[in-house]
Amino acid sequence: MTVNVLLLGGTAEGRALAGLLAAEPGVRVITSLAGRVSDPILPDGEVRIGGFGGPAGLAEWLRANDIHAVVDATHPFAVAMTGSAARAGRDTGVPVLRLQRPGWVAGTGDRWLRVPTLIAAANALDTAGDGGSGLGERVLLTTGRQGLAAFAPLDTHWFLVRSVNPPDPPVPVRMVTLLDRGPFTVDGELALMREHRIQVVVTKDSGGPMAAAKLAAARELGLVVVMVDRPDQPEVATVSDVAEVVAWVRQVR
Numbered sequence: 001m002t003v004n005v006l007l008l009g010g011t012a013e014g015r016a017l018a019g020l021l022a023a024e025p026g027v028r029v030i031t032s033l034a035g036r037v038s039d040p041i042l043p044d045g046e047v048r049i050g051g052f053g054g055p056a057g058l059a060e061w062l063r064a065n066d067i068h069a070v071v072d073a074t075h076p077f078a079v080a081m082t083g084s085a086a087r088a089g090r091d092t093g094v095p096v097l098r099l100q101r102p103g104w105v106a107g108t109g110d111r112w113l114r115v116p117t118l119i120a121a122a123n124a125l126d127t128a129g130d131g132g133s134g135l136g137e138r139v140l141l142t143t144g145r146q147g148l149a150a151f152a153p154l155d156t157h158w159f160l161v162r163s164v165n166p167p168d169p170p171v172p173v174r175m176v177t178l179l180d181r182g183p184f185t186v187d188g189e190l191a192l193m194r195e196h197r198i199q200v201v202v203t204k205d206s207g208g209p210m211a212a213a214k215l216a217a218a219r220e221l222g223l224v225v226v227m228v229d230r231p232d233q234p235e236v237a238t239v240s241d242v243a244e245v246v247a248w249v250r251q252v253r
């Protein structure tokens with residue numbers, strides 16, 4: 001029997017996993033992408049693009065496409081999709097496994113300020129630091145183009161916004177956009193931060209090696225990093241290694 005796997009993607013590890021599953025005998029893998037990026041890097045195997053229409057739409061899609069297993073390899077901040085997968089799995093009886101990279105951990109020399117949300121990150125830029133005077137005016141913002149509204153009210157700060165596609169309004173008034181998708185190197189990040197006289201870096205706790213170079217560069221330059229914590233996720237069986245997912249798919253058979 002062929003095992004039909006729906007892989008909810010949009011991450012580098014999702015792509016790597018698709019490559020492994022596409023090469024696995026007796027497995028048919030269909031990667032699903034949200035369609036946020038105009039020219040996504042496509043994984044091996046089949047690909048479908050666009051939302052399902054919430055948990056009910058996904059449940060219907062699983063049944064219609066005779067899916068035997070769902071792997072949720074979405075980004076740690078993609079809470080709606082993860083919630084939808086957990087719910088649709090419960091409703092259909094299709095097993096769901098989450099692949100999630102571990103979060104980043106501060107090391108010696110890191111100056112991180114952990115905050116719970118993007119709004120809290122914007123507030124921290126304005127009010128944290130010595131005597132509540134703020135953390136610095138020139139900010140490298142790597143939180144993705146969808147979260148910029150939280151920073152739009154900060155008209156006293158200057159933002160270098162790095163994202164894959166151009167951001168939509170509302171955005172900060174004083175902002176320069178850098179279209180880039182990485183992976184990035186420490187040398188490249190150091191050069192970027194020096195060139196733009198960056199004083200503070202804002203990032204989500206995405207985890208993983210692809211986006212970690214900015215953290216090493218900030219450490220070397222002694223910059224504060226405002227680190228947005230991961231949102232709460234539903235209780236779903238979770239692994240952090242693609243090989244564990246392959247082993248799991250084999251036993252679904």
Ligand code: NAP
Binds near residue numbers: 011058078
């Ligand atoms: P989200 O808020 O959890 O998802 C919003 C809606 O987009 C979902 O309810 C679903 O629509 C649709 N969707 C999300 N991921 C999908 C997928 N892989 N396949 C089909 N539909 C999907 O997600 P998000 O934060 O906007 O992220 C969207 C995509 O970008 C995800 O694939 C994620 O892995 C990737 N990504 C996100 C971030 C981030 O910081 N959030 C960073 C890097 C990559 P329906 O309800 O209609 O099914």
